[in-house]
Amino acid sequence: MKSIKLEINGVQHEVEVAPWRTLLEVIREELQMTGTKEGCGLGECGACSVLMDGKTVNSCLVLAAEANGKRITTIEGLAQAERLHPIQQSFIDNGGFQCGFCTPGMIMSTKVMLDDNPNPTDDEIKKGISGNLCRCTGYAKIFDSIRAAKVAMAASSDGRGGA
Amino acid sequence: MVTFYRRLPKFDYLAPQSIEEALALLSRYQGSAKVIAGGSDVVPKLKRRAMKGIDYIVDLKGISGLDYISYDGAGLKLGPLATVRAVERSDVVLETFPMLAQAAESMASPQVRNRGTVVGNICNAVPSADMAPSLLTLDAKVSVVSEKGSRTVAIQDFFTGPTKTVLSADEIVTGIEIPNPPANSRGKYIKLTPRRAMDLAVVGVAVMVTPENGICKDLRIALGAVSPTPIRVAQAESILKGNKFSDELIDQVAEAAAEGCRPISDHRASAEYRRDMVRVLTRRAIRELLSDEAASAQGFGKGA
Numbered sequence: 001m002k003s004i005k006l007e008i009n010g011v012q013h014e015v016e017v018a019p020w021r022t023l024l025e026v027i028r029e030e031l032q033m034t035g036t037k038e039g040c041g042l043g044e045c046g047a048c049s050v051l052m053d054g055k056t057v058n059s060c061l062v063l064a065a066e067a068n069g070k071r072i073t074t075i076e077g078l079a080q081a082e083r084l085h086p087i088q089q090s091f092i093d094n095g096g097f098q099c100g101f102c103t104p105g106m107i108m109s110t111k112v113m114l115d116d117n118p119n120p121t122d123d124e125i126k127k128g129i130s131g132n133l134c135r136c137t138g139y140a141k142i143f144d145s146i147r148a149a150k151v152a153m154a155a156s157s158d159g160r161g162g163a
Numbered sequence: 164m165v166t167f168y169r170r171l172p173k174f175d176y177l178a179p180q181s182i183e184e185a186l187a188l189l190s191r192y193q194g195s196a197k198v199i200a201g202g203s204d205v206v207p208k209l210k211r212r213a214m215k216g217i218d219y220i221v222d223l224k225g226i227s228g229l230d231y232i233s234y235d236g237a238g239l240k241l242g243p244l245a246t247v248r249a250v251e252r253s254d255v256v257l258e259t260f261p262m263l264a265q266a267a268e269s270m271a272s273p274q275v276r277n278r279g280t281v282v283g284n285i286c287n288a289v290p291s292a293d294m295a296p297s298l299l300t301l302d303a304k305v306s307v308v309s310e311k312g313s314r315t316v317a318i319q320d321f322f323t324g325p326t327k328t329v330l331s332a333d334e335i336v337t338g339i340e341i342p343n344p345p346a347n348s349r350g351k352y353i354k355l356t357p358r359r360a361m362d363l364a365v366v367g368v369a370v371m372v373t374p375e376n377g378i379c380k381d382l383r384i385a386l387g388a389v390s391p392t393p394i395r396v397a398q399a400e401s402i403l404k405g406n407k408f409s410d411e412l413i414d415q416v417a418e419a420a421a422e423g424c425r426p427i428s429d430h431r432a433s434a435e436y437r438r439d440m441v442r443v444l445t446r447r448a449i450r451e452l453l454s455d456e457a458a459s460a461q462g463f464g465k466g467a
Contacts, residue, residue, distance in 0.1 A: 002176065018173070019173075019174060019176035019220070020170075020171040020173050020174055020176075021171075022171065022206075038169070041169045041210060042207040042210060042211070043203060043206070043207055043271075043272075043274070043275055046272060046274055049274055055248075056273055056274045056277060057274055057278055058203075058274045058275065058278075061202060061203055061206045061207065061275075062202070062206075062278070063171075063176060063206070063220070063222075065176040065178070065222075066176075066202065066222060066224065109273065112273075126359075126360075127273075127360070128273070130272055130273065130359070130361060131271070131272020131273050131274040131275065131361060
């Protein structure tokens, strides 16, 4: 067992993990934060996407030991108390999901994309979520949600929709 | 029948602080230790039980200073921890080696590119490795070390078969050196895939051409996913070299490139289709590189 330190959504955690455990398993099973989903488990679908030091990664492919000392943001870290992040609100307002399984990963990729480039073109949006598969929507409603989120975030004074 | 496992098999995780320490671990544990940089190829292979007998994972990320992307006027140097994403976005790569940035951006997904490295892509050595054709046309050199010493391997000699390289179990790649391309050369990587993201090349074609007053001063063509390893097709290259560009000669080059590969049929495409696409894409790449528009968009730029 190895002792690792993770800062998840601003909270310090110290966990004992076996070396073959993934970051995803630690987040979901040790820390009981089940917002992050496991889809394929092989880095193809992006359902398990989290931010590690500000970059999207497939948490199913990251060993927990590799994440030692890193700053992690999961879907649970976006809302502020009862107030959803504008991207989350936009997905709700625009019906950006059906079964919802891809949604946490989709939103994490969207967050990085909009933080990096507040006004992406449609082509840049496609590239931004190219590592996230949705098998329900055909993506149209997801694009609508992201376009609306970009407008909402640009409209807010601090560029983050107050979140 | 592929059995699917979600959990990793058991192994120990080692994070050496220096190359010397890493080499000592590889030497001590012989073939039961596997080096990872980003782990984006190794971790799925371990999960699928496609890689067996690994008792130790040796993570290079604890070693500082290996993620360099540096340019010194003579060429580009990529460290073993330089991620695909970093190469794709590097100003010096975009300016001086745009084909490399283009190949990098064609790979997998942002998530995978944030973890995976260019060195890892060639060490994994699948025939469709996206970084390989561009590196082949650029005559890249791979630096390799073990406890016994160091050596430099030309990228042309690096791949020995599907997922096989010249590396032995106690060796680590410490970098890739990419010399400046010829002055006024232009390069392009065309990747044929059913999907635009998160897909493997059915055929990958990298072409670098150096035109001079209508004459082909230099031509380099490398192919991915159509032979047991990524390959250069010297026979095809020689047809145009020193000659005036003409549609007829370009067709002959494309034909020779198609004849120079050894594709297989699998669930992605038939051998026949792959071979024909090598012909089509080689011709397309040369023609596009010769058009003025392509020269400014994809060019290797100003006398680099």
